[in-house]
Every structure is written in C-alpha cells, then in structure tokens.
C-alpha cells in the first residue's frame with residue numbers, strides 16, 4: 001500500500017514569528033497523526049527554522065522550488081546542494097504558479113527534477129490543466145505532456161520511482177473550487193496508467209497527491225479515491241489545526 005503524504009505548500013507567506021508558530025503548532029499536534037507522512041514546504045529563508053524545529057521529529061520538510069543548476073553565477077537561485085544542507089527531503093517542482101509567473105517550461109522542470117533527485121531529494125512534480133484547457137477537453141493531453149516531460153526522459157522511470165506527482169488543476173488552486181473526487185480520481189487514474197504503460201511496479205508504488213482547495217471538509221472523500229494518495233495543501237496548510245485535520249483524514253484512508 002502507498003503511505004499517504006500530506007504536504008503543505010506555504011507559498012510566499014509568513015514571517016519568522018508566524019513560521020515558528022506554525023511549525024510549533026504542527027509539531028505539538030502531530031502526535032495524533034498515525035499513518036500519514038507529513039511534510040511542510042516553507043519559503044527558502046525559513047528553511048533554517050524548519051531544520052531547527054523539526055529535526056528529530058517525523059515531520060519532513062522541503063522547498064517550493066530548486067535551481068536546475070549545480071552552482072555558480074545564477075543570481076537569486078537556490079541549489080539542490082543547499083537544500084540538502086538544510087536537511088530538506090522534498091522539493092516541489094513545476095508548480096503552476098512557477099510555470100505561470102516564472103515562465104518555467106516542461107524542459108526546465110524536467111531538468112530540475114533530475115537535479116534534485118541527483119542530490120538525494122524527492123521531487124514533487126506538479127501537473128495540471130487550466131480551466132480553459134479543461135473546457136476544451138484537453139485535460140488528459142495537458143497532464144500527459146506535463147508528466148511526459150519527466151516520464152519520457154532516459155532516466156524518467158527512475159525519477160518517478162523516487163518521486164511524487166501532484167495533480168493540481170489550476171482552476172482549483174486558491175479558488176475554493178475543488179475538483180470533485182470523481183474528477184480528480186479520473187485524472188489520477190489516467191496519470192497512473194501512463195506510468196503503468198512503461199512499468200507497472202513503478203506505477204503501483206507512485207504516490208499521486210491532489211492539490212487545489214483541499215481542506216478538512218473535503219480531504220476525506222478526496223483521499224478515499226483509489227488513486228489519490230495524499231494532498232498538496234496551500235491555504236489550509238497555513239493553519240496548524242486545519243493542516244493536522246487533513247493529515248488525520250489521510251490516516252483514515254491509509
């Protein structure tokens with residue numbers, strides 16, 4: 001069975017004080033979470049706080065992006081080696097906000113996945129269609145392209161064997177509109193099938209998270225779907241109680 005993963009993507013929110021409070025709230029409440037793996041992804045400057053406060057706990061942490069370059073003259077970028085240095089387990093790669101606001105292409109995203117995996121980090125590869133693409137009936141085409149950018153690499157299967165995929169329909173992110181469990185399941189099953197066409201074992205083990213307005217009120221039914229193995233949580237991850245409630249919903253479906 002696949003262990004549920006509940007990961008908080010804190011995006012560009014918080015301060016030293018707020019981040020420490022949130023980390024503490026999750027750390028104190030985590031005792032009630034039995035089965036789900038729990039991870040948080042604060043902004044880069046606060047990774048040191050995650051390292052300070054979460055080391056020695058079962059809570060993992062990661063970054064929201066990573067440079068595709070090893071090191072050198074890349075002003076403003078943060079390398080996989082640096083993320084390792086701060087004890088990160090995960091790096092979210094190819095979030096739709098980075099595709100949109102930072103013009104990240106599939107090729108760049110694929111390279112970033114290779115880079116983080118080469119440094120022992122687990123990439124969380126985000127895929128998902130816009131509302132327009134869904135309305136045009138192009139959902140499968142778009143998510144197949146996003147997934148294919150990694151899956152079709154010479155080392156693609158190996159990367160997915162080590163990685164996590166997150167299906168995040170762009171129209172559901174931060175909008176309060178969640179994909180129905182059936183809509184999400186359909187895409188998750190499609191993604192798993194694409195991997196299974198290359199390797200059934202990798203497909204069976206691959207964790208595919210759902211992201212997009214997941215909250216305590218809908219987490220249980222989303223994660224009850226056969227191919228939904230957890231969540232990548234935005235807004236609801238900024239409140240410890242809500243985030244922990246989603247983690248417990250993951251337990252219930254483990």
Ligand SMILES: O=C(CO)COP(=O)(O)O
Pocket residue numbers: 009095168172173174175176211212213214232233234235236
């Ligand atoms: O983008 C997301 C997680 O990466 C989802 O954000 P929301 O949960 O705020 O919709």
